[in-house]
Amino acid sequence: MTQQQETALSGIRSTGSLHLGNYFGALRNFVRLQEILLTLLCCLNVSCTKWGGSENKRLMQQAQLFVELMLDSALILLDEVNTVSLSDAEKAEYTLLRVQARTNADRDLTTDTEIFQAWEYFIQKNNTEKATLAGFYAAWVAKARKDAALEMDCYLKTIPFAEKTNNQLLLGKIYYNMGYLDYVCNYNRRALSLANSDSEKAYIYMNMAHVYLKKDILDSAKYYLNRAEPLYGQSVDIYTLASLTHLRYQIEKAGENYQKALEYFEIYAQYLEEITEKRDQQVLMELNKKYDSIVLENELYRINSRWWKTVGILGSVILGLAMAVFITKNENKRKKLALERTEREKQETELKLEILQNLYTRHNNVIKTKVLNKLGIIKGIAFFFRRIDEKKEMTYKKMENLIDELISEYPSEKIIQIANEVYPGLTGQLKSRFQDANLSDRELTICCKSICGFTNNEIAVFIDRKKSLKAVENWKTTIRKKLAIHHYDDIGKALLDSLKLNETSENL
Numbered sequence: 001m002t003q004q005q006e007t008a009l010s011g012i013r014s015t016g017s018l019h020l021g022n023y024f025g026a027l028r029n030f031v032r033l034q035e036i037l038l039t040l041l042c043c044l045n046v047s048c049t050k051w052g053g054s055e056n057k058r059l060m061q062q063a064q065l066f067v068e069l070m071l072d073s074a075l076i077l078l079d080e081v082n083t084v085s086l087s088d089a090e091k092a093e094y095t096l097l098r099v100q101a102r103t104n105a106d107r108d109l110t111t112d113t114e115i116f117q118a119w120e121y122f123i124q125k126n127n128t129e130k131a132t133l134a135g136f137y138a139a140w141v142a143k144a145r146k147d148a149a150l151e152m153d154c155y156l157k158t159i160p161f162a163e164k165t166n167n168q169l170l171l172g173k174i175y176y177n178m179g180y181l182d183y184v185c186n187y188n189r190r191a192l193s194l195a196n197s198d199s200e201k202a203y204i205y206m207n208m209a210h211v212y213l214k215k216d217i218l219d220s221a222k223y224y225l226n227r228a229e230p231l232y233g234q235s236v237d238i239y240t241l242a243s244l245t246h247l248r249y250q251i252e253k254a255g256e257n258y259q260k261a262l263e264y265f266e267i268y269a270q271y272l273e274e275i276t277e278k279r280d281q282q283v284l285m286e287l288n289k290k291y292d293s294i295v296l297e298n299e300l301y302r303i304n305s306r307w308w309k310t311v312g313i314l315g316s317v318i319l320g321l322a323m324a325v326f327i328t329k330n331e332n333k334r335k336k337l338a339l340e341r342t343e344r345e346k347q348e349t350e351l352k353l354e355i356l357q358n359l360y361t362r363h364n365n366v367i368k369t370k371v372l373n374k375l376g377i378i379k380g381i382a383f384f385f386r387r388i389d390e391k392k393e394m395t396y397k398k399m400e401n402l403i404d405e406l407i408s409e410y411p412s413e414k415i416i417q418i419a420n421e422v423y424p425g426l427t428g429q430l431k432s433r434f435q436d437a438n439l440s441d442r443e444l445t446i447c448c449k450s451i452c453g454f455t456n457n458e459i460a461v462f463i464d465r466k467k468s469l470k471a472v473e474n475w476k477t478t479i480r481k482k483l484a485i486h487h488y489d490d491i492g493k494a495l496l497d498s499l500k501l502n503e504t505s506e507n508l
Contacts (some may be wrong), residue, residue: 049402055082056086057090059078059081060077060078060090060093063078063097069102075105078094089125091118092122092130095115095117096118096122098112099141109145110145112141115138115141118137119154122134128161128164131158131161132162135161136158136162136170136173138158143415151177151429156178158174162174175203176500199231199232201231202232206225208220208224209228210247213250213251220252224282225251238271242271245264245267245268249264252264300326300364340398348400349396349403355458355461356403356406357382359381360378360381366454368452371452374421374422375414377410380410384402384403412445415448415449426499430495430499439482443478446475447479447495448457448478450476451492456473456476460472
């Protein structure tokens with residue numbers, strides 16, 4: 001095989017491997033894309049499920065609030081629930097709410113058989129309260145389907161749960177419905193066997209009498225009325241007596257025995273009069289209680305108002321006194337601070353006057369005298385004191401302004417310039433001589449002024465204006481440490497001895 005053939009074959013192999021590699025790479029990318037899409041779909045499904053669950057829970061909670069009063073709103077909310085995503089517990093809750101709302105709204109219940117599964121679920125979970133409600137509404141569904149036996153069976157199974165919940169209202173409804181159902185389905189003995197006391201039996205007999213009266217079976221109505229009356233015993237109240245008498249009146253009237261009916265009606269009217277009088281007395285007592293309560297509230301309000309008024313007046317007085325004390329204290333503090341500030345300004349002004357006086361009268365230092373003469377400051381100080389004498393009644397503030405005006409004419413740079421003229425190259429020699437000490441510009445300036453014989457007070461007040469004496473002393477302490485000068489030595493003299501400076505021969 002020639003070299004050209006081998007080259008061509010290797011090119012074909014490389015091209016084929018390249019295409020194959022591209023194919024597998026594209027396949028891997030496709031698989032990864034599928035995995036990413038599946039992951040996103042799972043996350044979306046989980047989030048939608050969670051959102052849907054929370055939305056269903058919110059709708060059912062709102063429907064629970066509306067199920068007794070706003071029935072249409074409750075049913076609209078329940079229709080929006082996604083029943084597919086509900087769990088078994090949520091389905092049972094939803095079914096109970098829906099049947100409860102439909103029953104209270106007087107809707108057709110013949111197709112709402114899911115309530116039986118919900119009832120069985122609550123019984124299995126030993127949820128007494130929900131099992132009672134589910135059994136009660138399951139009986140209504142059985143009634144709608146005209147299955148009296150199933151209806152009675154639902155009531156019988158629900159009674160033990162209702163007794164555990166101590167829901168007397170629901171238990172009374174169950175007994176009433178059972179009593180009415182009993183006559184239709186011939187379950188007299190079974191219903192009476194469920195009664196726990198004579199009053200409950202009397203209630204059942206009364207219901208039976210009403211049912212037979214409606215069915216126009218007057219003998220049975222009288223029989224059960226006579227059975228009910230002695231069961232009430234001595235503790236029978238006027239309301240029960242009125243109910244019994246009115247039932248006898250209705251029975252006699254239905255039997256066209258008008259004489260007896262009139263007698264019972266007169267007795268019933270007397271009971272009604274007593275009930276009305278008793279009710280009026282009760283209303284009057286309630287009104288008296290309300291009146292006494294209102295009078296008491298008004299009296300308490302008056303007392304509280306008087307008390308709060310007294311508290312308000314005392315509070316206002318105390319607040320006024322506190323404000324007066326606070327204002328007086330602040331005013332005294334302000335006056336004290338103003339007095340201290342004036343005293344401090346006075347002391348500072350007197351210090352500056354003393355320094356200027358010393359500069360004007362004392363020239364014992366030759367170097368300082370030469371510097372001052374060359375600056376022309378002696379003439380300036382003399383002119384300053386002449387202005388002071390002309391204005392005898394001058395405040396310290398105005399005197400301070402005159403001093404600042406005088407000092408501003410002789411800046412620190414000018415003093416250093418003249419010091420370099422008196423001692424040629426003073427600043428340069430200090431830098432070269434004490435190069436290792438690494439003196440700052442501020443420290444070099446202090447050294448120059450110390451060589452010229454200026455004191456700490458003169459440097460602080462006259463040369464470095466608005467600098468405290470303590471600051472100048474701290475600078476000199478730092479210079480002593482850097483130049484190894486003893487604390488008791490004069491920096492200016494020590495530097496003169498160290499540098500061995502010669503004054504210029506110029507006649508100053």
